[in-house]
Amino acid sequence: MKYFQCCNQIQLFLNKSTVPLGTAKRLQEDMARTDVHIVSNPEFLSEGNAIRDFLEPSRIVIGSNSREHSERVAKLYSKLDAPILMSSWESAELIKHTANAFLAMKLTFVNEIATLCEMTGADIKDVTDGIGYDPRIGSDYMNAGPGWGGSFFPKR
Structure with a gap:
């Protein structure tokens, strides 16, 4: 996780990719730093409609081990008219x-x-x-x- 070496405050790492179940938990456990937190935030983009699907999502899924971190990520989507589903890492990965x-x-x-x-x-x-x-x-x-x-x- 060399990308976080320059950070001096709490950082959230949003994983947008489809990953094997348990990836977010493993990444968090392997993280040497306690000020970097993994959040699973899978995309639901359909081929040929990525821009529309991003701007007008059917739902936003946020998986974390912390309600505080989930709420910080939810603020990023506050202008979008879509339900925000906050869950555990495992549930977010499995939803995708x-x-x-x-x-x-x-x-x-x-x-x-x-x-x-x-x-x-x-x-x-x-x-x-x-x-x-x-x-x-x-x-x-x-x-x-x-x-x-x-x-x-x-x-x-």
Whole structure:
């Protein structure tokens, strides 16, 4: 953590990346300095919409071992109109992984339904439109295609 050698006051290190579960806790335990604190603050950006997703987030997740540190980070987002969820490191990391897994599962499910449509003569667009109106399901991530990928899901 050579980046913190110049600091003379309490510093917060915000981790925006998708990391293995337990990373924030391990980083904090490995930190030789007690004036540097790890905060998990995962991004929820979709490919092709990063700027919009950053400026208009669906939620802001802040994971820390200290309410004080979470509240300091929350102030950074005070001008944004989004729910702020404060949690433990572990919960914040798992929220990110769970969101990614759920979206991958939804895409995989739609692809399976597309196969069923091909076998039965049903129209995948009609089916996904029909179920997408259900607010519990929603219409996002309903485009069947050759698997799923992009720059995010495969590595996570």
